[in-house]
């Protein structure tokens with residue numbers, strides 16, 4: 001079924017109206033007719049199944065068919081702070097992170113990052129990464145498009161995360177996975193959780209100390225050393241599973 005983003009002002013208790021460029025798209029490109037159905041997303045995680053009742057040149061009117069659909073979004077915000085990896089790894093990480101329910105991805109310059117992007121390259125990379133997020137969001141049925149932020153320095157990233165409820169810093173030298181589980185047991189609806197993953201070369205020891213000073217929880221993802229892309233996917237999978245299993249609303 002086709003999905004359209006509709007502003008909240010155009011959604012009432014039983015009707016959705018579509019105005020602007022989507023009208024031409026629905027009427028003349030998709031050639032949809034009255035009685036056909038589509039999904040309206042309000043951009044904030046709510047979505048509605050709608051049945052078209054009227055088509056004019058300016059407006060599509062549709063009745064909300066089944067009330068609000070159950071949201072596919074997690075009840076918490078997951079923000080991935082990813083140490084800039086080499087080559088195409090970031091693309092893979094973004095795609096998988098979006099599939100797993102991430103809300104925001106922040107590429108971070110860390111001391112052991114091999115890749116150094118100049119300003120021009122940063123801009124084009126972010127645009128490319130954002131488009132990967134958008135395709136992954138559509139493919140995986142997300143009702144929001146996760147943002148890929150501008151590349152940040154490590155200190156700035158820690159500062160941004162200092163306002164979050166939980167900041168996890170997976171580190172291969174940490175002992176035991178219990179600390180991670182215990183931390184995830186405290187998760188409540190509406191929280192924001194930051195996850196810091198080092199680049200291929202890992203974190204410097206002083207970066208770990210700095211994260212701890214800023215309220216970061218140093219945690220293990222198991223006894224084996226994971227590649228940076230595996231670590232991000234594993235950390236997000238663990239969080240997603242643990243949060244969904246709690247069935248928070």
Ligand code: SAH
Pocket residue numbers: 169170171172173196197198199200201202203219220221222223224225226227228231232
């Ligand atoms: N410097 C390391 C590898 C770094 S792996 C080495 O070559 O030996 C890249 C990142 O993945 C790490 O910075 C860490 O954030 C994460 N990571 C990898 N394995 C991990 C594990 N077992 N537990 C927690 N984090 C891990």
